[in-house]
Amino acid sequence: MLSRALKPSIYAEKQDHSYLYYYPARFFHSLRILSHDSTFTKKSSPSALVLNEKDNVGTLVNPAERNAKVFLKSDSGESHLSAKEYIDAGHKIALQNIRKGERVIKFGEIIGEATADIPAGSHVHSHNMRSLHGRSGKK
Numbered sequence: 001m002l003s004r005a006l007k008p009s010i011y012a013e014k015q016d017h018s019y020l021y022y023y024p025a026r027f028f029h030s031l032r033i034l035s036h037d038s039t040f041t042k043k044s045s046p047s048a049l050v051l052n053e054k055d056n057v058g059t060l061v062n063p064a065e066r067n068a069k070v071f072l073k074s075d076s077g078e079s080h081l082s083a084k085e086y087i088d089a090g091h092k093i094a095l096q097n098i099r100k101g102e103r104v105i106k107f108g109e110i111i112g113e114a115t116a117d118i119p120a121g122s123h124v125h126s127h128n129m130r131s132l133h134g135r136s137g138k139k
Helices: 025-034
Strands: 011-015 018-022 047-049 057-060 069-074 077-082 092-094 103-106 109-114 129-131
Touching: 057 069, 057 103
Parallel strands: 047 069
Antiparallel strands: 011 018, 047 057, 057 092, 069 077, 103 109, 109 129
16 A cells, blocks of 8 residues: 555545545545535535546536536636436536547546547446556556
8 A cells, every 4th residue: 555645646446345535635625615605505506526627527516417507616617517417426527528548537637548438418437437547558
C-alpha cells in the first residue's frame, strides 16, 4: 500500500471486494458548499459536480431520471444538460460526447478509457469505460 503522501489525487485500491477512493480535499469542500445550495439539494433538481475544466464527466450529487435537466456546478459557473438515461447519485455523467478509445477525465485526471461511444448526458461506468489504473505501459 502506498503511503498517504505518495497517493495521487485519485487512487483506488481493492480491499474485500470494494474500492476505496481518495478524492481531493476540494471535492469534499464543494460538497459542503452544495449542501447549503437549494438548487443542488432539491430532489426535483438532479445536479452534478465538475471540479476541473478538463473533465469530460461530472459526478451526480443526487439521482437523475431519464430526460431530466441536470444542473452542473463548476469553477467556471453553472450550466445544464439532459440525462439520456437514469443515473444514480455518485455515478458519472458524460458532459460531452466521448468517442470509443478516448480518455475519461475526472478531477483533471485520466481515470479510464471509453470502450464504446458515449453520448453527452449518458451514464459512464464499467459498461462503457475501462479503468486504466494498474495498467502501466498500456495505451
